[in-house]
Amino acid sequence: MSTTRQTGWTSWTRFAAVFLIVSGIFSVVEGIVGLISPDAYFVVAHGRLFLFDISGWGWWTLVLGILLIIIGVFLYIGTLWARAAAVIIAALSAIVQLLLIPAQPWWSMVVIAVDLLIIFAIAAHGRDQRSDS
Numbered sequence: 001m002s003t004t005r006q007t008g009w010t011s012w013t014r015f016a017a018v019f020l021i022v023s024g025i026f027s028v029v030e031g032i033v034g035l036i037s038p039d040a041y042f043v044v045a046h047g048r049l050f051l052f053d054i055s056g057w058g059w060w061t062l063v064l065g066i067l068l069i070i071i072g073v074f075l076y077i078g079t080l081w082a083r084a085a086a087v088i089i090a091a092l093s094a095i096v097q098l099l100l101i102p103a104q105p106w107w108s109m110v111v112i113a114v115d116l117l118i119i120f121a122i123a124a125h126g127r128d129q130r131s132d133s
Contacts (some may be wrong), residue, residue: 013075013083016121020072020086023093023114027065034058057100064093075122083122090118 035058071089074082094115097108 012121012124013078016086016118017072017076019114019118019121020068020075020090023090023111023118024065024068024070024072026111027061027068027093029065031058031060031062031065034061060096064089064096068093087119087122090115090122 034054037054067089071082071085075086094112097111097115101108
């Protein structure tokens with residue numbers, strides 16, 4: 001029989017799981033908005049012109065959001081593989097948000113901060129919830 005041993009820091013992993021789900025919902029909404037209005041962003045930053053294809057970015061963000069939600073649910077349940085997958089997918093989400101900084105700087109910074117908080121919670125306290133066989 002497999003039991004799960006938990007310490008006082010287990011709530012950090014649960015916190016990261018809930019934040020993954022919330023971040024996934026945000027990404028799904030962003031992706032749907034990108035698909036509904038597939039116009040191109042023209043952003044001028046520091047004298048340079050950036051062109052974003054919102055439709056392609058919308059699909060990428062939608063898929064990433066769905067993955068964030070799925071991994072968040074498995075992390076909340078306490079599966080071992082979800083910890084590694086959550087760190088990887090949160091880092092990928094932060095990198096994707098870096099591409100959006102010229103168009104939506106405040107929103108991107110908020111999502112990057114949430115992703116870094118997720119990575120910290122799992123990396124620092126993910127082992128506190130482990131299965132003993």
